[in-house]
Amino acid sequence: MNQPISPLELRQRIRSGEHTGNTSGFSQGFVQGNLCILPKDWANDFLQFCQLNPKPCPLIGMAANPGEYRLPSLGQDLDIRTDIPRYRLFKQGELVDEVTDVSDLWNDDLVTFVLGCSFSFEEALLADGLEVRNVTEGVNVPMYRTNIECQSAGRFGGTMVVSMRPMKAADAIRAVQICTRFPSVHGAPVHLGDPSEIGISDINRPDFGDPVTIKPGELPVFWACGVTPQVALEQARPPFCITHSPGCMLVTDLPNSRLAVM
Known part of the structure; x- marks a missing residue:
């Protein structure tokens, strides 16, 4: 069993490069999310895809404006460019690299989506x-x-x-x-x-x-x-896209209980 650690502390460890692996079992009790970052002229199509396919693509958060990398509704001091252990980079639908930080790739044209995770x-x-x-x-x-x-x-x-x-x-x-x-x-x-x-x-x-x-x-x-969404991205072939590497999630400050319906 992993030692208890708050989502904020885990994100800080990820940002510093101390944690670069799977996030399963860490910060138990808090929502973890899948990531998709797209150019803004692809964002509306992807948003609609999520809305039409809520079981595989349950949207739990997105940036209010292109270029925003802080998502305060999902976590304190959360930086989407650095706070995921491993990112996947796609060009024209093809996986071209896996990295631990996308700060150097960031620009004001990118829109962030965060989807619920199993x-x-x-x-x-x-x-x-x-x-x-x-x-x-x-x-x-x-x-x-x-x-x-x-x-x-x-x-x-x-x-x-x-x-x-x-x-x-x-x-x-x-x-x-x-x-x-x-x-x-x-x-x-x-x-x-x-x-x-x-x-x-x-x-x-x-x-x-x-x-x-x-x-x-x-x-x-x-x-x-x-x-x-990664399979959909392979087929749609946007010029550029960033996702999480499977198993390496965004750990948020949202309690799992907030997502439960009675």
Whole structure:
């Protein structure tokens, strides 16, 4: 178990280069977010894509104006250019680099979006006594491209990426009940059981993240995943885009409880 650390302290460690890895399990109780930064003439299309696809792209924050890198509604002294452990840089839809700081790339044309992350509902599952296998095994959650079509918006479209956590049937039912309360962090699962029905040919070879053990008698349970926008970006091919590296999230000051609906 990671030592307790406040979101602000963790962001400061990330900014200084002291923490450069996965953020799962850190600053428990607080919302972590996926990142997408685009030129302003692509921002409206992406905003509409998020609004039409709230399960994989639940928007929890965005910059009020192009060029803003402070998001005070999400955290004290939060600097989007430095406070994520690893960023991915895309040009014309192609991944060209991973870096730990994007300050040198920043300009007044960029618009920041922050999307809800499954790490928040994982805490709710754990609190209810359910096992989350990627947490148990200390790896990043396995994520897969699927054949589930997203609703298109302007230049953005494509298929959904899902994350998977294996569970016994009774636990999967309980997970549906728990996660339904968290629509801002992907909500209830989108599929249970046979992975081939959603276009996954090999459950042991995820497209992102790491494989986990699936024990006899367990079902693979699939949630909509915040890596979906990266697939949409690959297809839309904007001239430039910045995202988080999978597993390396923006840790906010928002308590997870604020995103729960009763």
